Amino acid sequence: VIYINPPYAEATTAKTVTGTGKNKSGVAIQNKANQYFKSKIGSxxxxxxxxxxxxxxDKIQDGILAQFSTLKFVQGSNFDKFKEYFKAKYLGGFVVPANTFDNVKGEFPIGFTIWNLNAKVKIEQIIxxxxxxxxxxxxxxxxxxxxxxxxxxxxVRYQNDFNIQLGLLVSAAPDFQHNNQLAILSKQQERYCFNICKENLIISAVYFAARLCIEHSWLNDRDQFLYPNDGWKEDTEFQNDCLIFTLFHEQNKISCKHGVxxxxxxxxAEVNAREKFDSHFMSDFLKGKIKAESKENLFEENPSGDVSSSFSSALNPSNRGEKEGFSARADGTQVTSSPNATRLQAPAPLSFSPEAQAVIDAGRELWRYYHSKPNVNVxxxxxxxxxxxxGRNQQGKMNFRSNDxxxxxxxxxLREKLKTLAKKIEPKVYEYGFLKR
Structure with a gap:
């Protein structure tokens, strides 16, 4: 029986991931074990x-291993190769908050797990x-x-580099631990960013909301966000809930200082602005005046990763109009192109759940109050x-509260209404496979 309480040091840090720091020196790599096991367990x-x-x-293949450690070796995305090598039967265990241990910071689970090394079983699931x-x-x-x-x-299968960019979705590792790095920005970062355009706006919002509607805790810290099933594609209420959640979430850091x-x-008129806005895209989109794609193609994935075919109708509006039987007027209305009739169709605005509408209403009051102030940027x-x-403090960080x-x-x-909307979205995140319970 081997009982170990190994250190939790890791070569990479949050600053390594964000590109603002380097790996910790001397952690794991400066020893013979690293060289010996690199080909066996990878990263x-x-x-x-x-x-x-x-x-x-490797040394005691018929023993019982009992250990305190993180659960990365079970659920971590960098441990696939490790799980091919380390095959043992799980006998039981428990988890506690990591910061209950001396000199351990952070909110994540530490597990005490027991393994029968003699039984060669691939790690699929443990309770x-x-x-x-x-x-x-x-x-x-x-x-x-x-x-x-x-x-x-x-x-990434919905990446679109061809159309007008509305914003950038900052890439973050797909777990709760890294959700604080997830943001929508106006300005390109050093890290990879996903281009948001009208063709993938709803998909971007679904991604953003699925990741942020559930609060981070010590217990879910390393839970992985997953490739969903197709159920969300037919759920327009869920899609619209996600869009409103994304528009009013505080990790949406779009700024007029970095472009339109x-x-x-x-x-x-809704917010009593004194001047015209430079862009009416989002209000027009919510009113149904801007159509991203036909429903047939909007959520189509391209296995090759080449979005040019997935979004061909968006890149060739004339072809799209011919295919779908309509052409668009400048005001957003559509005219059917049937040879037997020409009929004007008013755009249908997006419909919202009561929870989403409450967020919109709370946001409108905030915008109105802002526009009541003198000399503001409309x-x-x-x-x-x-x-x-x-405002901001001397270090340049935004203050938590205002004097107003x-x-x-x-x-x-607004935050309270957003939390209510988040609770409504949460069950669908599990139903559509973005997370596993």
Missing amino acids: ATNEVFALFMAQVY CDVYDRNGEYIGKKNFYGNLPDSINKWI NHWIPFTE NASLYDIKEYFQ ETYNELIAN
Whole structure:
């Protein structure tokens, strides 16, 4: 029986991932074990505890291994090769918050797991008892090792570099731990960014909302977001809920300081703006005046990854009109091209659930209050409005609160309504396979 309490040091850090720092020196790589196991367990050699496990498995193949460690070796996306090598029968275990251990920071689960090394079983799924920081039993938790492809492999299939860019979706590793890196921006970053255009706006919103509608906790920290099933494609209420969630979420950091703001969800009249907006794209989109694609092609994936065929109708409007039997007027209305009749069709606005409408209403009140102030930028985004009222500290970071109590009440109301909408979206995230319970 081998009992180990290995260190949790890892070569990569959050700063490594974001491109603002380097790997920790001397972690895992400066030893013979790393060189020996690199070909066997791949990038898992960056984790010291994984090297401990591999060494025990290599030297004592008929023992019982009991250990404290993270659960990365079960559910981590970098441990696929490790799981091909380390095959053992799970006998039981529990998880607790990591920061209940001395000198361990961060909110993630530490597991005590027991393995029979003599039984060569690939890790598919384990169930652990869960205890809180006070030692109270609070339930059970599934950890999966047989997960499908990630949500990032899904979203990239809708990449579109050909049409007008509305914004950029910052790439982040597909787990809760990295959700704080997820954002919608106006300006290109060093890291990979997904182009948002009218053709993939709904898909981008589904991705954004699926990842952020459930709050991060120590227990779900390493849970992976997955390639969904097709159920979401027919659920327009879910899609519209996700769009509104995305428009009013605070990790949507679109700013008019970095170009035209296409994300204003209201008209000038709705918010009493003193001047015309530079773009009416989003309010027109919500009113149904802008059609991204025919439903037949909107959610079509291209296995080759070449979006030129998936979005061919968007790139060739004349072909699209001929195929679908309509042409578009400048005001967004459509005219059927049937040889027997020409009939004007008014655009149908998007329909919203009561929860989504409550978010829109709360947002409108915030925009109106902003536009009641003198000398404001009429093209301001939600991020710009927050910056206007909250200001920044000496380090350049946005302050958490404003001295304007009316604004504080309005933004608090918007956040409350957004949380209610998030709760509505959450069950569909599991139903459509973006997460596993």
